[in-house]
Amino acid sequence: MNCPFCAYEESKVVDSRPSDKRIRRRRECMKCGGRFTTYEAVEYPLLMVEKKDGNFESFNKNKLIGGIYSAIKKRPVSVEKVTEIADYVENYFANSLRTVAKSREIGEIVLEKLREIDPIAYIRFASVYEDFTDIESFVSVIRDLENKKETETSEKKVGEEKKNG
Secondary structure (H helix, E strand, O other): OOOOOOOOOOEEEEEEEEEOOEEEEEEEEOOOOOEEEEEEEOOOOOOEEEOOOOOEEEOOHHHHHHHHHHHHOOOOOOHHHHHHHHHHHHHHHHHOOOOEEEHHHHHHHHHHHHHHHOHHHHHHHHHHHOOOOOHHHHHHHHHHHHHHHHHHHHHHHHHHHHHHO
């Protein structure tokens, strides 16, 4: 990092703190003593999405957020939760060092997160994502959702009984 005052290459970090998905660093030049601020942000690798038809497009976080917003419309889900889901998807593929993701994988991750947050949003997202063509498709997803909920409830009770007994 070159000093903006004297162009010297060495500086020391005086203060460091998070600031809007970036890290703000106050630096001091080792030569002239001038202080300046730098911002550090994570650079994600370019993620390509393989669509159902085999075409590729670059991952668009805003497009994903828009799809999730459609599902949560008039539901008690916060904007922060939507952003968390989109961030999770982006980080999931970045952390696994993958540069290509199938749209199906992305959809399944979003569905899993929505299932945990709001069942109606889950069904709405599933209806678009799965491209429902008949009522039976809706009924099937609702049945699956109920079965998972019952399974989780049963597992929770068994866990509590083991803990208490």
